[in-house]
Amino acid sequence: MPGPTVGVFALQGDVREHLHALGELGVATLGVRRPEELAACDALVLPGGESTTMSKLAVTFGLLDPLRARIKEGMPVFGTCAGMILLADHVRDGIEGQQTLGGLDVTVRRNAFGRQVDSFEDDVEFAGLDETVHAVFIRAPWVEEVGEGVDVLARVGHGPAEGRIVAVRQGPLLATSFHPEVGRDTRIHRLFVDQVRAG
Numbered sequence: 401m402p403g404p405t406v407g408v409f410a411l412q413g414d415v416r417e418h419l420h421a422l423g424e425l426g427v428a429t430l431g432v433r434r435p436e437e438l439a440a441c442d443a444l445v446l447p448g449g450e451s452t453t454m455s456k457l458a459v460t461f462g463l464l465d466p467l468r469a470r471i472k473e474g475m476p477v478f479g480t481c482a483g484m485i486l487l488a489d490h491v492r493d494g495i496e497g498q499q500t501l502g503g504l505d506v507t508v509r510r511n512a513f514g515r516q517v518d519s520f521e522d523d524v525e526f527a528g529l530d531e532t533v534h535a536v537f538i539r540a541p542w543v544e545e546v547g548e549g550v551d552v553l554a555r556v557g558h559g560p561a562e563g564r565i566v567a568v569r570q571g572p573l574l575a576t577s578f579h580p581e582v583g584r585d586t587r588i589h590r591l592f593v594d595q596v597r598a599g
């Protein structure tokens with residue numbers, strides 16, 4: 401039996417970095433711009449980028465409803481930064497009428513870390529990983545509220561944002577405020593791919 405195909409939403413964002421990380425793990429990948437491409441995928445990555453642009457483009461390219469439908473059906477999805485925002489059921493500091501795909505029972509705040517630290521790096525402890533992850537935050541959201549079925553996987557460990565939630569999982573949906581696709585550490589992608597392979 402062939403292995404799963406993991407798509408990367410490819411209308412906007414750091415698509416190439418995710419394709420590279422997934423490729424390192426030996427999984428088949430596909431850039432997703434059209435509904436037919438989504439249909440060929442067993443799982444999907446929503447990259448970092450700009451969430452309002454991504455959701456507008458998803459509408460333009462006829463992907464919004466198919467994406468929502470696949471998420472409802474239980475497709476595994478991994479969202480990073482803007483991708484986390486797209487997965488969230490509720491967004492604070494979004495633009496007027498900002499649409500998400502939803503599925504993840506959380507409230508995120510866009511651009512939450514504020515001006516001074518709107519881009520920064522920090523080592524964070526991550527549930528299920530023995531060693532900390534060097535996390536890169538770029539105008540990142542954080543998670544302000546989590547529903548009952550949501551596991552918190554990581555929080556900021558230092559500084560003014562200490563304790564803020566920056567990684568969550570709810571069933572097949574995984575999301576990080578930061579960008580594991582930047583750099584060479586593929587451990588978080590591996591957690592996702594292992595989950596996809598396990599079906």
Ligand SMILES: NC(=O)CC[C@H](N)C(=O)O
Pocket residue numbers: 447448449450451452480481482483485510511538539540541
């Ligand atoms: N690096 C990112 O993905 C930034 C997310 C961006 N601030 C947004 O609202 O979509």
